[in-house]
Amino acid sequence: MRSEPVPGADLVVDGGWLLPGLVDVHTHPGTEDLDAPFSDDVLRRHLSDHRDAGVLLVRTPGSAAPIPGWVDEDPDMPRVHSAGRWLATPGRFFPGFGRDVSEAGLVHAAVEEAKTSSGWCKVIADWKYDEPPLPREILAAVVRAVHAIGGRVAAHCQTADGSRNAVEAGVDSLEHGMHLDPALIDLMADQGTAFVPTLSVFGAEADRWRAAEPSARRDWWLAGWEGMLPNIRAAQEAGVTVLAGTDSFPCGTVASEVEWLVRAGLSAEAALGAASWTARAWLGLPGLVDGGPADLVAYDTDPTLNASMLPHPSRIILRGRVVA
């Protein structure tokens, strides 16, 4: 994009607020059902849903199949930063949905996924609440190997031990981070581990868990949920990069994650940045600056005042083209 006047240009926005395109850093377009195969049609629909809500950049931390090359070539599709397939060691994740790999083969597979995606890989670092997480030494070896080729590592963590192992292994992003020990937050800030709590998906389940029959799993889940909002606020205050990811369907709902981040105690501006300029910078894309990509959304009213307006920009401009 450029900021100086362009002779003969069409005026497409006259006043209001401009933001760099919205970002969802945790979304899994392509299939939304364990029984349904990953399909190009579903992928196109999911990405179109994101774009129509002003989400012009997504990171896919795991998918059931590699993101096909046509996505990058189609100017109507949001930009996609992929982490390749989910990397699942035995007993962790839905069998056959991601890339199943032995613990001994994980480092090699992680490097492969990072090389063939957008530089990210995604490791399922824990799964069942009462089973052991991926050992820290293995995850640390993944981080070393992937960093050595210039890649980055995202880790799914929902247990205290899994979150601890991931942070101590030095992953680049902690996805979910349920049961995160707040004592680890300073380490996250020091080493640059971002926090992607995906509150929308947990928040949507909270009432169901509260109403569930008492069980060890219910107690575990609710304790984890209750810790999440205070942890997010503490992380933000400590200087951790907190980012907006939905991890849920339909696609195009990152505004709900912004609302959750505000509920957790982020300022309206910080929560919005988590789904826009902060997320873009974290993924290596400049904001609204000369020479940066012309990906932007326009609003008639101040978007920090009402997050429910976010999915309804007055204009959506992607790669310099007006798409809505």
Ligand SMILES: [Zn+2]
């Ligand atoms: Zn996910």
